[in-house]
Amino acid sequence: MSESGDLMRVLLLTFFHGLGHVVRTARVGSALVDAGAEVLVGTAEPARHIMTARGLDSFPLTELPPFPPREPGEEPPPPPDGRIRLADPEYLTTCLAEERAAIAEFRPDMVVSDFRVTGAVSAALEGVPAAWIVNSGFFEFPFPQVLRDVVPQLIELGVPEETARRVLGDVLYIPDWSRFDPLSGIASRESGAALGSLAEIRHVGPVLKEAPDRAPSRAEARKRLGVDADVPLVYVSLGGTAQGYGSLTTIASLLGSVPAHTVLVTGPNIPPERLPAHTADTVLAYTEDSMAWTRAADLVVTHGGHTSTMEALCLGTPLLALPGHAEQEWNASRAVSLGTGEILPADAVADAFLPTVTRLLDDQGLARRAREVGEALADRDGAAELASHVLAFASLSALARGAS
Known part of the structure; x- marks a missing residue:
């Protein structure tokens, strides 16, 4: 538990420019506050107004620029080195620095990322448990490219190999039901291996802007x-x-x-x-x-x-x-x-x-x-279930660290 001894602290990190990630993270933040947690959200500056509208404290994170609009039939330009943009070494270095600084200052009991690829890595480097929010479709695209391009680059930047490969952290929250988002549909061998490193995979139900x-x-x-x-x-x-x-x-x-x-x-x-x-x-x-x-x-x-x-x-x-x-x-x-x-x-x-x-x-x-x-x-709120599990997992993790 946090040093104040009263409120659990959760740091949320969300990828932008897809609004779905940001809106989902804001809803989770609200559910955590309702459950009695202290919450801080890191997101790109243009998306912070969404957190403000929810009454959530936030800070700016450096993010990749949006893709430029492409005309019908126009193919995206290939990356200069054949790798996805998320593997850019300057971007990854900045992400790690910003996230680790926020963790050191806020001292969260848990870090939860919505497709922020460095979030769980930064948490591990600071000794904090971490989770990801992502639907299982991402394990077909683009997550295999994250494993092939981002993880080797993290290792090259000096992140210990075992930490870099556990890019998902400890827990995976799937904002859906297994009936619609089954793990059995994931064909990527790289993704399957990464899922095996998790302590838990949990389908929590849809996380929408409102219940x-x-x-x-x-x-x-x-x-x-x-x-x-x-x-x-x-x-x-x-x-x-x-x-x-x-x-x-x-x-x-x-x-x-x-x-x-x-x-x-x-x-x-x-x-x-x-x-x-x-x-x-x-x-x-x-x-x-x-x-x-x-x-x-x-x-x-x-x-x-x-x-x-x-x-x-x-x-x-x-x-x-x-x-x-x-x-x-x-x-x-x-x-x-x-x-x-x-x-x-x-x-x-x-x-x-x-x-x-x-x-x-x-x-x-x-x-x-x-x-x-x-x-x-209509009768299940994935955000409330996710928030409840985050606080339980963070509490047990804190007790385990105190006993060691």
């Missing part, structure tokens, strides 16, 4: 958002990074032909002015009301990010996924397996988007199945 059973009803959400109760509504959000720009550019001009009121959220890294040809009825760069829009909508168009997919499932809204990589396809397949949505491959978006959206809006069976799934999933 699903506290979300407003569809009628309440529409009233709050100013949407007519009887008008069909399509909510489009392809993530907080700029990686969905190609698909967003393709569909933006088609939204005016969708037989519904369309709401387009571009994300903080794609200014709305980058989409001058859009025909959406409402355009937002960012919204704090993603769950309200999802509840109010008749259809959600998403990139297949884990948070947006689980919001649609838990709130009972059909979805159409336009995934950009394997992890997003993995997430979207969870919804498709329950008959609550469809996946549209990138090469089919231009021709199939409009007829697919029109068909899904008319499918009352799809809407009914989505509502049934939402009702079944």
Whole structure:
């Protein structure tokens, strides 16, 4: 337990620029505070307002710049040395220095990282237990690249090999149910070996911005958002990074032909002015009301990010996924397996988007199945379960250290 002897201290470290990581971390922070912990969050400066809105103390972390928007069909430039950006030695050195300084000053009982690849390593170097929050789709992409590129670079920077290889720390929290995010689906041999180093893997249920059973009803959400109760509504959000720009550019001009009121959220890294040809009825760069829009909508168009997919499932809204990589396809397949949505491959978006959206809006069976799934999933709060386990694990770890 912390030196004050009264409150457990938890340091949260989150990766940016994907908003899902940041929003999820903020929700966990709130749950930890509610459970009686003292919380400090490290995140990139542009995301700190999300922590402030939650009443959480935070400090800035250096983060990689966002990917620049790419035109439809444009491939990302290959890294100069063939490695993922996260393996940049200057970036890793800075991350370790900032994180270790925060640990030394805050003296947490546990460090919890949401895909901040150095978080658990920094914790181990400071003698503090650590955990990761990540959905199992990441163990297909991009986690194998983290093991192949980041871990050797950490060793080259002087991190002991055993510590560098335990990049996941002690506990893995999967913000989902095993039914939708099974470990048996992980085919990567590198990831399987890394999972074997953990003390515990725990499925805690979805960690959303709010507990699903506290979300407003569809009628309440529409009233709050100013949407007519009887008008069909399509909510489009392809993530907080700029990686969905190609698909967003393709569909933006088609939204005016969708037989519904369309709401387009571009994300903080794609200014709305980058989409001058859009025909959406409402355009937002960012919204704090993603769950309200999802509840109010008749259809959600998403990139297949884990948070947006689980919001649609838990709130009972059909979805159409336009995934950009394997992890997003993995997430979207969870919804498709329950008959609550469809996946549209990138090469089919231009021709199939409009007829697919029109068909899904008319499918009352799809809407009914989505509502049934939402009702079944709405009574479990992954953030509260995660927070409870963090405090129990940290307490037992402190007792073990005191006895040694």
